Amino acid sequence: MLLAIEQGNTNTLFAVHDGETWIAQWRAATDPSRTADEYAVWLSQLLNMAGLQFGVLDAAIISSVVPQSIFNLRNLARRYLHVEPLVIGENADLGIEVRIHKPSEAGADRLVNAIGAHIVYSGDLIVIDSGTATTLDVVAADGGLEGCAIAPGINLSMEALHTAAAKLPRIAIQRPGHVIGKDTVESMQAGVFWGYIALIEGLVARIKAEWGKPMTVIGTGGVASLFHGATLAIDHFDPDLTIRGLLEIHRRNTAAGT
Incomplete structure (x- = not known):
């Protein structure tokens, strides 16, 4: 199952996809100082409420407009999902052309x-x-x-x-x-x-x-x-x-x- 994390300046969305459909979605206020362990405590409780656990998540992708949060979100995937996440703007191949000056x-x-x-x-x-x-x-x-x-x-x-x-x-x-x-x-x-x-x-x-x-x-x-x-x-x-x-x-x- 895929854990998708979409982080804006105000809210952060965590969503789980089982290969066919999105089966769970949760939002949290964006806090750049929140650590990977703090994310894990919060997320593990919500996963349990949905009948899921970290062990069923075998992939992760992260989109964030808050650079100082990416380190902790990446560590969340590495430490608790035991996967290397795809990060938009870093190691994810988008497959489109970006035709702006920079x-x-x-x-x-x-x-x-x-x-x-x-x-x-x-x-x-x-x-x-x-x-x-x-x-x-x-x-x-x-x-x-x-x-x-x-x-x-x-x-x-x-x-x-x-x-x-x-x-x-x-x-x-x-x-x-x-x-x-x-x-x-x-x-x-x-x-x-x-x-x-x-x-x-x-x-x-x-x-x-x-x-x-x-x-x-x-x-x-x-x-x-x-x-x-x-x-x-x-x-x-x-x-x-x-x-x-x-x-x-x-x-x-x-x-x-x-």
Whole structure:
């Protein structure tokens, strides 16, 4: 069985694949100081609750945008699964071209998303990942990563409003019924939510115009569900994009014998 670890700046996903389907998934807050042993204690309890144990896991793949965490995640696989993990950006062969000026600067999450999208959707793509940052990646019809637009994530923007403005409270993100708010909370929710919809719609329109060919737009990421039904700019919402990409990378590397 495969243990796939997808680590963002805010949350870390641990998922188990039995060769046919994903049988378990868990999330933890991302903490760069968490050691391999601490991960193991937490994960072993969740595995037991699912009727599993470390002994059934015989492969691991790691995607992380937090470099200081990779050491401990790799040690988790080595020490408790007794396997050498595939690590995106290090020893994993992706099988795609990264057509940006400095390929090493492409985040692991962006690379994995490109693969996860390409194996399901045909043609040229825009992959919108809404998390701590909002990224809009252009994936060519052959699977190559062409470039990206990056903006602050919606939660980050809301937190910045609260931090920088003394009278603005910390509030939860939700879709308001109106653009014109009648009180402070409603006005903040309207400005940030509909402002992000406008950001997405505007960037998608400009990317399509610059690309000059038809493109399919896929939304994914921790807060992408907030935008479901709020804009016609996103053609598909796909919450499993990243772990699908991790599974495909593992299969490619296993088939290649690496």
